[in-house]
Amino acid sequence: MNSGHLKVFRDIAQTHSVSRGAAINGISQSAASQILKHLENDIGVVLLDRSTRPLKLTPAGRLYFDASRDIVRRYEVMRAEIDSLKGELVGSVRVASIYSIGLYEMRRIREDFEEEHPQARVHLEYMHPEKVYEAVSGDQADLGLISYPTATKKLKVIPWRIEKMVLVCHPRHRLARKRTVEVSDLADQEFVSFDPDLSIRKAMDRFFRERGLLRKVVLAFDNIQMIKEALVIGSGISLLPERTVRQEVTEGRLVAHRIEAPELVRPVGIVQRRRTTLSPTAAAFLQYLQERPGD
Template identity: 25%
Template sequence: MEIHQLRYFVAVADEGNFSRAAAKVRVAQPSLSQQIRKLEAEVGQPLFDRLPRSVVLTEAGRCFIDYARQILASIGDARRCVDELKDAVTGKLAVGAIATIAPYVLPELVKKFHKDYPEVTLELVEDVTDGITRRVELGELDVALASTCQQSPSLRRESLGHEPLLALVPQADPLAKQALVELDDLKSQRFLLLHEMHCLSQQVHHLLESRRLRPEIALAGSQLTTIAHMVAAGIGVSIVPHMMVKHQESPGCVSLPFAPPVPERELNFLHNPLRFQSKAAAAFHREAAALLSGDDSSTADDVKN
């Protein structure tokens, strides 16, 4: 069993197509197909079902895929361990972030990181929490930025602080004239939230349930930008993170801080403690912590549009 065969196998599994996989790993398709057949001959079972327009993992392939990913991640760790003998911070770093953090934190963070560590190549992945944590555990991501998640032997979270949540209301709504808002002020409103696959949606649901509020959910969306446009149109209200208000203009909306106790979400740095942690990963952790700890997110003047 060869390392390149495992790389090809994972690429085909990810792409669901031999041609796209070949392009991804930069090899001719006939060569890739031949190596997959050799791998299947060695394991003694087909790893893919070849369908007319795609390929999908067989039961054996589904069993084999996680081990293949772990082997490739371990090889990458071994290379990084050797690279660490050098003084310079170099190499590749795969960074993940959830969708309610990525567009507001990564641009500034990546810009500064590239300035401070120009010899590190960053690979960025944006996904929902379940996808991010799975990728960290499998070794596909070296580090990640997320909010709520469960720790495991292969997933460690380190708090980077807490961020207040804000009410987002239409500019024409009477609530928009208030300096502060309470959750009870929103109980008769229709809510526009992210789909439940997003941890922010789960956090808001738990927040409402803790206050025994069961408002009408008028929309479950996939992006905060879409939610903001719907709020501006007067369709309902939402609860959003402060970083969205700070970094994204939302015409037609007014963001209001909550009266104490202020609802918050935790911001976490994720990594796999079973894997080798490179100098680049440690540097990214430091820069993320510095950026988020320096984010002044407490004053009403800053958050009211």
């Protein structure tokens, strides 16, 4: 039994895609398909239903996946621990992150970590909040980066950082000219906000409700990038984490003002499976994140 082949199958099954599984392992899609066919011939059953998109595990494939995931995980931990005895950090860490953590920021963190540890690799995937929880719970990711994190029976939360929220608007909006912005200035304004089911939207709704203020949500999106684009064309105002709009403010496309409300913050945390020992590489990356929460 080839552990490398089992890993390719695990990654194909977890991503529901031969091409994505191949990319994770640095091989061609054709090579990944051949590995999959070899495994199916070896065991004498079909493991993946190829008639559906995305790909789905067959009943036999589910059993094979559960076993192969455990075997690969144990093998990776064993190899990493042996290499750590030699003073080397090797292997990979899988990280699932919400989009608003910042593509540039996480790319820089990943590159710096890999530069310090040339034999280590960080596999980073961006997804919606609920998918981050699912990825970590289902062992598709070792760590998850999420805002307003919530612990569950399967997951524990490690606090990472607190992000200050700011008022963001077009440079020609009347609030852009104010030197200081009070919470009362936000009353009855037209807002570009998040979709109602997101934690950050619920937190913002609670913030206004507790202060007896009304706001009119004219547009709602499920990610910060779309909100910023709406603000750039003058669709309203919004409350966003300050670090997520620095580029647009520097370019003069948006204006950001701090608000006299110290409690207006966004907590960001790291979620990890309970009762699971991280590989040395994953543990080192977790420590690396904790030492660099950002400013």
